[in-house]
Amino acid sequence: MTYPEFISAHGPRLLDGTLVTIQQTILAALLAVLIALTFGMMKISPLRPVRALATVYIEIFRGTSLLVQLYWIFFVLPLFGLTIDKFTAGFVAVGMNLGAYGAEVVRGAIQSVPRGQWEAGVALNLSPARRMWRIILPQALVIMLPAWGNLMIEVLKGTALVAMISVADLMFAARQINGTTYLSAQVFGTALVIYYVLARFGITPFMRWLERFVARRMGRV
């Protein structure tokens, strides 16, 4: 079978898989950002128990493997009466995992906003919430965006693991085609190239655009 024949026979299935991978990546990325912001801010809270809670979450999710977390969420949580369908379990596991890494990025960025900005917020009599939302976070956003570019590629790569709980993503489609045709080089090679294209021509340009967009809004350019 030549390569064009292979693509015309199995291309549609790989494409379907790619669409699921994109959905998983977007949902997991949104969840990761939400978790990262929440736990990143909790990590610098003046309240000790809040800080401790954030530390426990971050250390657990950074200290174990994504695959272990995915299996745990999918196989163990139902034993406690919390049954989640595989599609949801997939992006939730990836989002929670990368959210823990993101939390450290958020914390670092917030802490690197110059001291004077915090003091100016106090001097203007802004409430702590308003100071964070209107003064600190927008500036922290500019600082943390480059690191998020790498994290988003990690999110994309992480979603390949959801195939292990039978979510029909690109990885899953590739494995199935491999199982029936044994054309391993063609199918896995094509899948690798698709992931590469998504990362290099999808995520990276989007994050660069976002960096420029935010910088312009902040009047930094």
Next chain:
Amino acid sequence: MGGNWSWDFTLQILPRLIEATGYTLLAALIGYLIAMVLGLVLALAQRTPWRVLTLIAREFVEFIRSTPLILQIFFVFYVAPQFGVRLSPWTAGMIAIGLHYAAYLSEVYRGGLESVEKGQWEAATSLNLGTAHCYRRIILPQALPNCIPGMGNYLVGILKDTPMLSVIGVAELMHTANAIGTETYRFLEPFTLVGLIFLCISLPLAELVRRAETRLRRKLGLVK
């Protein structure tokens, strides 16, 4: 099957899981050694005067870093037999994970090499040292200490990625937990124990890396 934790079952499966932990550590170690050597090759290839070689090495690193490790593991394991090379799960797994982390480590080395002052090169040239000699005796000894923190982080990283080897049948921790789960229809204890074992290894290891980093910084006079 239920949400109730059985201590008897835990004690029964613990020896098997601890044995498998040994294989997990072994896999991480072998993979890391391969990555350390290949990573240096990839980093040095990007510093040669040959543009084509530099470009290929650069693209290769980018490609490896932006595609999933699990797919690379499958690729190596299934594609090699197509070309007549049968690889055992261990061999295929070590090649894939070693190559993946070589790409990451090459970036760490690159950063370290770039941090060596230009004057060091000029001094070596004026002393009439050859390129190889210069790297070995002058540049690498100065560059490597700068690489230690990054290398430490990826040591923890490779350890946490070893469960992916279970998908091609490497009998490490995750694979064993899966096997116990399918034999006994109990997933709560094996999967939870795997998580706990990983925490018990990776948290102290990460702490160790942090300490090594501060000690190194103090030694290099970066902080008091």
